[in-house]
Amino acid sequence: MRIAHYLNQFYAGLGGEEAADLGPRVIDGPAGPGRLLQQLLGEQHRIVATIVCGDDHAATTPGVSAELLGLARAAGAELLVAGPAFGSGRYGLACARLVAAATAAGLPALGSMHPDNPGLAEAGTAPVIAAGATAREMRPSLQRLAAAVAKLATSESLTAADGRIAQVARVGRLVERRAAWRAVDLVLRRLGGDTEATEIPVGGFDAVVPAAPLDKTASAAVALLTEGALVPAGNPDRLESARATRWLRYQIEGIEELATGAWESVDGGFATVAANADPNRMLPLDAARELERDGAIGRLHGEFLVTVGNGTSVATARRFGVEWAAELRKAGVQAAILTAT
């Protein structure tokens, strides 16, 4: 089979974060981890082209999946492999969207990323194989991927035994006993020594590797963001009061402070009186401008990004975080201050 392999700019050897805005391009044959993947695939399959795109470009440009797909087809690909993206959010998002688009367009495709990758959801029903959490697990991740590619090439379907990560869904069901009865039942079991029994998994916290600190902020571009649903009075773009499906951006270029009455919080989760009386309590523009004038900040980014946290699912919030990251990086923002309610 002739295979197109999608990589981000880093794994393709075109640069690190500074090259994250590279547009789609093709490299002949395998590149980066594609070389090991080719070895593992053996003679039967050939990586004829490596399709590359910068992570920020891929995450923020509409229509990029179609463009990448076009490049794969132009190279004569009969199958598309994307990743491994491990835990990288923007890369995972790009891979997931690409394999979803390819599958929908009839090109067999397969992604590879860690099960916790925030982009996984965007693959939909297209197959994704589990990879390790970081590039330290490149070899075992590629071995699993190679085996899955071989199977996909013969039109066999992939299952959990192949490392396929189907998303586990927690589905609402009506059961016989009401929740209060089940609570008493659980507490009695717990008292009886069964410390494992639970209806929702307990414990387990997200590990975020912190970004390196800036040296100083005096020359830095800093952005303000909020999940407190701060919007222009009247909510002209109709941001939801709960269960956000989108995020918005508003200009603050040339504005020294948020004027009372010009802005409001439409967050349904708390009393918005204080925030509406002085919107700077939600988005601290007045103090930020002061710091900008005093030289503590290099410049304030000309827009603020906003969504509503009230009732918004964690999956959606994680995806927004990935998208915000790409937006800010594209704009050259180096640090962010996010207010959360």
Add this chain to the structure above:
Amino acid sequence: MERAGIPTALVTNLVTIAEQVGAPRIVPGGGIPYPAGNPALSPQAERAWRRRLLERALVAVTTHVDRPTVFEVDTAEPAGA
């Protein structure tokens, strides 16, 4: 955003939740409805506190951290406010 290399100061009153989701740089805010505000203070005192809050946020993004770290803001009124 942290994962993408943008140090981010999370200003929130719900410090426990922020720690649980792994936010590395946490600046305790004024209250759920007003993370960057404190209506109990006089307007000048509140404005001065908000500036100190942001200064703390700037400290947070210029500080190396390995795990969720809380950057407390003082709540004392400045002398002569």
Add this chain to the structure above:
Amino acid sequence: MPRVERSRTVQALRRVVHTVHTVELGETTGYEQGRLLVGRSQAEARYADPALAAVRVHVASPGDAVRIIAPLDVVEPRAKGPGGGMFPGWLAPVNRRRGPETHVLRGAAVLSAGYLPRNQEGLIDMTGPAAELSPFGGTHNVVVEFDPADGASWAEVDAAVRRGSLRLAAHLAEAAVEAEPDAVEELAEPHRPGEPTGGLPRVGVITNLQTQGAFKDVFVYGRSMAGSLPTLFDPAEVEDGAVVSGQYGHPALRNPTYLHQNHPVLAELRARDGRDLRFAGLVLSPEPVEQSGKELCSTHAAWLCRAAGFDAAIVTKEGAGNADNDLALKVDALEALSLAAVALYAEMSGPDGTGPPLVAGPRRGALVSTGNYDQRLRLPAVERALGGDRLRILDVDATAAIEAPVAMMLSALSPLGAGRLTCRAEEAA
């Protein structure tokens, strides 16, 4: 000096139950053999207040093609009979001695519906797939719509509607006081520490009450618990309306007065009292809005449970993510004192259920799932809507066929445990 034996018996509260099979509007309020007649002008008179220009009384029964939108509080009709005393702090003085009998019109509910600020728009369908998800799809609802008077503040309107609903609830139940009961339920007081347990564990419940100010507050004896510390509380007082909801956020996660009067966890603990456990008591706690308050209430509540001799506690909340923080802190505090803790959580796993279920969970403990906030349902069109003409949140006619999240259905994810919804992990399609 010889010790005088003091009598330790306290008269148990008796619930005198009158079942309601049908509800109709008519001339004069009356109750006979399961049939409740609501006197229209008598009902309207309960809402007489300068803050209300008019009220309209309707009936919506299970199976009716009716959708109630913008529901506010729901109250079960209850009365004390001669001597009165129901709803202390609202209709009655708080310290008045009340009789041991509480008359209940089981199967009926008084419910006001209409716009108030911060009333996050909810709904109750009396027919169709949503009907079984809300406890109030199964009650005969006396629905009162209201028009605010010119110049009345929303706070005044809110108070007037609340007083009217409580008065109407008491008025309706009073009609049944003389009737032969359908059941009499004895509610023994909680097991006292030091009394023999027969080897059974002492299990109590901590109920967190939302205390976020205007339109987001829950009243105890007519006052907000904001700023209070958690306290042990007599469950018999809750039976008599000491806890009244003035909280209108997050419809699916709301605990209306009705669900405090019929507290599900109290009921389940009582059901197994003496068999599998001893019912050790009830703790009420505010849900402070700031972190330091949450931590204080959690450590104090855990200490209180231990001091009261609980072996375990079930913790309930009201509200969404913010309230989850209080649950997590309380469970961790209880477990740190070696009390077994269980909390009731709703999940927010996204419309397809694939997102992480919780943001703020405890480090230890066991969790009950009351369902997925984000799950969506298709609801068929109905013939009639009460509480408004338009579902503003979806910008459609209130009677229209809609697709709505479970989040909108009143008390569908009941944090007090009234519902039968839960989440099961299944392979996504």
